[in-house]
Amino acid sequence: MKNADLSAFSSLLMAWNRNFNRRAMPWKGIKDPYKIWMSEIILQQTRVDQGEKYYTDFIASYPTISQLANANEEDVFRKWQGLGYYNRCRNMIVTAKFIHTENDAIFPDDYDSILALKGVGEYTAAAISSFAFNLPYAVVDGNVVRVLSRVFSLHASYFDATGKKAIQALAQTLIDKKEPGKYNQAIMDLGATICKPQQPDCSSCPLTLICQARLTDSIASFPIKKERKPLKERPFHFLVFHTTSTIYLTKRSGNDIWKDLHTFYCIETEKLTQKLLPDFINTRELNKPLVLTQILSHQKITGYFYLIPLQTATSLKSLNLISVKKTAINKIAFPKLILSFFENNQYL
DNA sequence: AAACCGGGGTT
DNA sequence: AACCCAGGTTT
Numbered sequence: 001m002k003n004a005d006l007s008a009f010s011s012l013l014m015a016w017n018r019n020f021n022r023r024a025m026p027w028k029g030i031k032d033p034y035k036i037w038m039s040e041i042i043l044q045q046t047r048v049d050q051g052e053k054y055y056t057d058f059i060a061s062y063p064t065i066s067q068l069a070n071a072n073e074e075d076v077f078r079k080w081q082g083l084g085y086y087n088r089c090r091n092m093i094v095t096a097k098f099i100h101t102e103n104d105a106i107f108p109d110d111y112d113s114i115l116a117l118k119g120v121g122e123y124t125a126a127a128i129s130s131f132a133f134n135l136p137y138a139v140v141d142g143n144v145v146r147v148l149s150r151v152f153s154l155h156a157s158y159f160d161a162t163g164k165k166a167i168q169a170l171a172q173t174l175i176d177k178k179e180p181g182k183y184n185q186a187i188m189d190l191g192a193t194i195c196k197p198q199q200p201d202c203s204s205c206p207l208t209l210i211c212q213a214r215l216t217d218s219i220a221s222f223p224i225k226k227e228r229k230p231l232k233e234r235p236f237h238f239l240v241f242h243t244t245s246t247i248y249l250t251k252r253s254g255n256d257i258w259k260d261l262h263t264f265y266c267i268e269t270e271k272l273t274q275k276l277l278p279d280f281i282n283t284r285e286l287n288k289p290l291v292l293t294q295i296l297s298h299q300k301i302t303g304y305f306y307l308i309p310l311q312t313a314t315s316l317k318s319l320n321l322i323s324v325k326k327t328a329i330n331k332i333a334f335p336k337l338i339l340s341f342f343e344n345n346q347y348l
Numbered sequence: 349a350a351a352c353c354g355g356g357g358t359t
Numbered sequence: 360a361a362c363c364c365a366g367g368t369t370t
Contacts, residue, residue: 043365050356050364084354087368121367141365161349188365197363198359228361229351255369257353296354297363336355351370359362 005210009151010176010183016206017186023193026055028185033107033132034065037117040124041092045085048192054083065107068093069100077260077333084296090260091119109133122168130180138171139184143191148174149223150195153212157224232299237272237289238264238341239281240307241316242348247329248313248321257299258335264305265319272304280315281308290344294337303337307345 025048027039038058042051057079062068068076073093080089095117099107108114109132115125126137138144145158148170156163176183194205200219202208213219234257241248241264249262267276274283289304310316313323324332326348334342342348 040365045353045364045366046355047357047364082355084356085366087353088366091367119367123366127365139365142363143365184365192365225362232352255352259353294355297356298352298354349370352368353366355364357362357364359360 005152006173008210009207010174012206012210013186013190014176014179014183016190017182020204020206021186021189021193023189026052026059031132033109033128035059036128036131037095037107037120037124038092040127041088041119042083044088044124046083051083054079064105065096066100066105069096069105074331074333078331081261081333081339082336086258086260088119094118095120107132111135111137127184130184134179134181136175136177136180138168138175138180139188140168140171141188143188143195144171146197146223147187147191147195147207150200150213150219151207151211153216153218153222155224157226159224159226163224229298231295234299234301235268235270235304236263236301237267237269237304238306239267239278240264240305240341240348241310241313241321242308242326243310243313245326246313246323247326247348248316248319248323249332250319250321257296257301260333261335261338262322262332263335263338265321278315278319290341292337292340292344294340301337303341305341305345 027035030036039051039055042054042058061079062071076093077086077089080086098117099105108117111125111129114120114128115122120128123139123141126139129135129137130139145167148154148167152170154167154170156166158164158167190205194201202211202214202219205211208214213222248265250265251260251262252258253260269276272283277283286306289306292303292305294301294303329342
């Protein structure tokens with residue numbers, strides 16, 4: 001690529017940002033690293049539109065990192081409910097507690113310390129460093145990859161190691177060293193509002209005259225995409241034990257989907273057989289299950305919900321279930337599929 | 349390096 | 360149905 005284009009890129013972008021960029025978001029321009037961190041964690045792999053109300057709710061409920069650190073964890077997960085990638089929520093809690101107890105509730109102010117926080121990778125560390133502390137670290141998110149890939153017709157893929165390094169190095173070359181926060185915000189805003197994945201608005205783009213993909217009419221070829229793998233099928237058989245007043249749940253653990261969220265007693269199997277069931281249940285006694293499916297990015301969940309009313313809970317002892325009053329399930333955090341089940345079972 | 353982790357909007 | 364979103368951690 002030409003050096004002239006490298007220097008033109010940033011000045012054209014910053015001029016567009018000053019004169020035309022009217023994108024507004026609740027966290028834009030804020031300097032409080034806690035709030036910036038919160039917004040960035042929420043926005044990981046999440047569209048701005050989807051994350052906004054969660055951000056507003058979290059900041060209103062927990063105005064400071066110490067209030068988040070001292071919050072009831074189930075309440076925090078409950079607020080995160082529906083956002084997905086629940087590891088983000090647990091890491092957020094871990095980091096809030098860490099900063100509150102180990103760092104006098106003071107958010108770290110250098111890149112390496114920020115990067116060391118749980119749930120913070122290179123993108124998020126660069127975002128916090130530049131937005132809160134005006135440090136010159138270039139963000140590389142999906143927007144940046146797309147803009148740079150098109151403007152410089154990068155045939156490197158961000159989804160292999162060398163391509164990733166090349167794109168990060170280019171991004172770092174281009175950043176405005178005096179106003180890194182504004183620059184990072186501007187390139188992401190451009191990607192989100194002009195240089196969109198589909199049907200980019202090239203006629204409004206400040207870079208249209210130096211955009212190599214545009215000049216060679218090959219915008220659709222950039223950026224290089226990641227190959228998609230087929231969905232993994234997950235058949236979940238849920239035994240919904242309940243008495244008139246109580247329902248029985250389990251908290252998911254391990255490194256699997258929905259960690260730390262609650263579901264019903266779950267047996268993952270293609271075909272539910274007698275020996276997979278607890279001793280006191282007979283396959284013939286099971287009613288026809290309610291079947292609900294949910295498509296996720298990487299797997300297809302099919303939930304088979306078997307309602308199992310009980311007179312007493314004595315037979316459940318060995319299953320280590322959590323008993324919850326039916327009137328209190330609104331205090332518990334569930335994945336979407338379980339919420340869908342509740343919506344289909346008002347009589348529970 | 350590759351696998352894994354949700355949910356949803358847009359086209 | 361495909362694409363992809365202000366990515367990060369674990370194996």
